[in-house]
Amino acid sequence: MNIDDLPPLRDVIARHGLAAKKTLGQNFLLDLNITARIARAAEIAPGDLVYEVGPGPGGLTRALLAAGARVVAVERDERCLEALAEVAAAYEPGRLTVIPGDALEIDEMAVLGGQPAKVVANLPYNVGTALLIRWLSADPWPPWWRSLTLMFQREVAERLTALPREDAYSRLSILAQWRCRVRHHFDLNPKAFVPPPKVTSTVVGLTPLPAPEHECRLPALERVTAQAFGQRRKMLRQSLKGLGIPPEALLDAAGIAPTARAEELGVADFARLARLLP
Template sequence: MAFTPDGLPPLRDVVAAHGLAPKKALGQNFLFDLNLTAKIARSAGPLEGFTVFEIGPGPGGLTRALLAQGASRVVAIETDPRCLPALSEIADHYPGRLEVVEGDALKIDLAAIADGAPAGIVANLPYNVGTQLLINWLTADPDAPFWSSMTLMFQKEVGQRIVAAPGSNHYGRLGILAGWLAHSEILFDVPPEAFTPPPKVTSSVVQLEPLAKHLPCQLDKLERVTQAAFGQRRKMLRQSLKPLGGEALLDKVGIDASRRAETLSVEEFCALARAL
């Protein structure tokens, strides 16, 4: 059997040995290119001394890259029991450094697992739950996030929404939430042919780092304002924000009622939330 530089078999051999055909229902698209998984791991920065969470590791391509990059502790959360034997082989190869948790990442408290230790999240996220996972992690504790960085792969369109600036067609509720709590940037794109099976869209690796201090604002109020504003994004704010006070609310913070949602900055949305 052939072996790769980390001393483990090629991923295609691992997948064949364990019968791991990707499941569409789980949003599985496997990465076999070790150069690409190594690039993602390097992009996450120095990993020594960190607990690194990986969501949906599948056969473990990115898991292996994170460990080879020097991650002190990788916690891989996998909902597909078929993948556990392959991940167990990686754990045996890197004694004491890989923990595999079987379960749904939407229901697992990563902060409790990190237990105050420096933590990062690096993952090729399943398309069907990626946005909700990001929102969960961003809002878990806005004033004291458990994560120091997130390096995540999304559909390119979702990545563009995360980093979007006011005035962009992609600017909306997700970009405002991310902009309120983090600095984010798209690091690079990944073509469909890098995956097995290839998805119909290009993907993007996005990196987020929490802001040292975010604008004062209550999450529930910000969500109410952005939901109303972007629920009718083509209408003027005097109309879209009518259920929340309309012109009276806008006058409180000195925002022209004829503007539209996509022209407002994160600071202005936070001001509206405080005015509620």
């Protein structure tokens, strides 16, 4: 099957009445050159199992199938199911499986049959960060996913790649970089979407590390970063008081100046603090 043998996406959207819904965070990506570029960024090879969230009318889905992937797609919008069924019918059975439902409530391992998968998605803006945190917090680790190639609004993508002292540096930066190699792939102009969003979008890639380079327990890392970034402009001797232990003793044991601020610490620093928590 050639991707050009399928009806144009604009025709599919018109025929099925698929006007994007703001309540579902939908912005449809119709440019086949861009969807193919996303598939290349994900390094899709024939036979790869791909998990896609929010395929909508199937623009990115088509590119993944054309690259040879087997795709399991979760779609919450029932209006899109008939259009996706038409894409599935154009390929041999088993190449595309569409699961109606909310991705936040899906047991990914169950729907994937326990097989590791690459996650590739133009994530709906209203659930993107929540899904990412869920995937980064997977237990056990390494996770069920082999890689994440995801589209976010640019401000979220910047938080994933930000380094200490940069404005976008945050708790999400620490979590992502503690467990993954994070890569900025490319930005997309709002005009690439229907309807055009008010923000620039960015495609990022995350590859899980076999184990974090800086050992610590995830719950402890979450505790210390929540306290530190909850008052990011304050010195750590003040912002870490909510941990319930004397902050200055904790910072001294970790070799960190009590006058430092959260935005100045790297992943290794936060991991040292986390290892000292009871």
